Amino acid sequence: MTTPHHPLQNHLLAALPAADFARLLPDLELIAMPLGWAVCESSDHMAYVYFPTTSIVSLLYIMEDGASAEIAVTGNEGLIGVSLFMGSDSTPSRAIVQSAGYGYRLKASALKREFALSGHFYHHALLFTQALMTQISQTAVCNRHHSVDQQLCRWLLMSMDRLRCDELVMTQELIANMLGVRREGVTEAAGKLQAAGLIHYSRGKITVLDRPQLEKRVCECYAVVKKEFDRLLPDHLQTRLVAAAVR
């Protein structure tokens, strides 16, 4: 069974009134998003905004010495390329596909045309941006105060929320890059979780076995961000209804 692709799988697009969506549809271009693809390099002038549907994209900051840290992560609840409508068209961070999948992209010109014609898209885009700011803020706080163990739980939960399944294709090395810690630190933290029976992993594949227990171990940051996304972007229900109708 092949998954059918549709722009409505992205919540931001699904939240648009039918007329606005119809106007945008011809400009939406399905695009495969392979693992590791740099959707946007730091300081790149972006020509498109990207709407993930089945992929997950991480915003990463790469330091001068090569060390990295994840700033935020976006799946089908949002978009990549906030700077395009915030007034600039670049940021100092890099966007990397963390989980392969698909998405749609929209030319910057089409985006601006749509913003000029109707305020709905703009409105949702700004709400998403505010939610993104919350996520970034919480990342800052979490980096300061919480252990690798807790951060791994947070990272797993956030990734699961953005996929439909309980299985992630992801090496510990990559997770370490995201969290900005040593690979061994991830090995140790993941080992604890596996010993406790919460997850199972093997050679680049992680399966979550006991999500409720993961939620017990995670720091408050996870809930804060989730709550804020739900508050600011309460379109999840609508999305599912529309997606069901499309299928």
Added chain:
Amino acid sequence: MTTPHHPLQNHLLAALPAADFARLLPDLELIAMPLGWAVCESSDHMAYVYFPTTSIVSLLYIMEDGASAEIAVTGNEGLIGVSLFMGSDSTPSRAIVQSAGYGYRLKASALKREFALSGHFYHHALLFTQALMTQISQTAVCNRHHSVDQQLCRWLLMSMDRLRCDELVMTQELIANMLGVRREGVTEAAGKLQAAGLIHYSRGKITVLDRPQLEKRVCECYAVVKKEFDRLLPDHLQTRLVAAAVR
């Protein structure tokens, strides 16, 4: 000598075309911002946006266990209350006056009226928001990878940039709260800087003696954020000219 107050001391207001500024002027209310005042509590529904002129305001996140961490800091280059025009009217963080001074505030209703009448203000407000996102992102990265020493340098430089002088009224205890580290950690880091002759401090007053050397010790985060602010908000020169004309 008393400092005369004027809304144009705030760069965002100074960047407005004369007509837009004139329309806003009657609604701008001068307000004293004493040290430690919570301009906005977390999850507070905001009724005003605040434009610092001579004050500095920190965005703080307070954790469940009481630990805190600074997310970003804003002086007369920006405003407090981004959520008001991003679509919501609250955030999970708290805004605290870090350096006493003055500012102007504007009712949410007047803000929205202005946005409807002209896009200039909106445009600058969004650019500022993007710069703020960069600052928050860099805070996240800095928290992950840099030492307390480096972060103290960053904090001092960012504070100096937002004041006109080289003297900060600030205890090490408060700095520790901002950075989210132990007070003793700040004592130690500040001690090193004082021993090296870069700063002098005594009971809640810090004087920067050798700014160039501070810039040598600071991590890359400081420059990244500064560059981004200069790129996105290149109105500093204009501001000074206007401010000079007003005086």
Added chain:
DNA sequence: CTCCCTATGTGCGCTATGGCGCATACCTGT
């Protein structure tokens, strides 16, 4: 079936930072 590459596991010492308790010194108000 075998080989090799890559992912994971482990051990060791090191350093930065946290937690705690307490000493000191300075400023301010009376």
Added chain:
DNA sequence: ACAGGTATGCGCCATAGCGCACATAGGGAG
């Protein structure tokens, strides 16, 4: 001048995370 509070200094130990070196193991390619 004095007292009291507050800001700063310091020591001690615990521990999380880093850097490094290397061992092991699973799984795909031939």
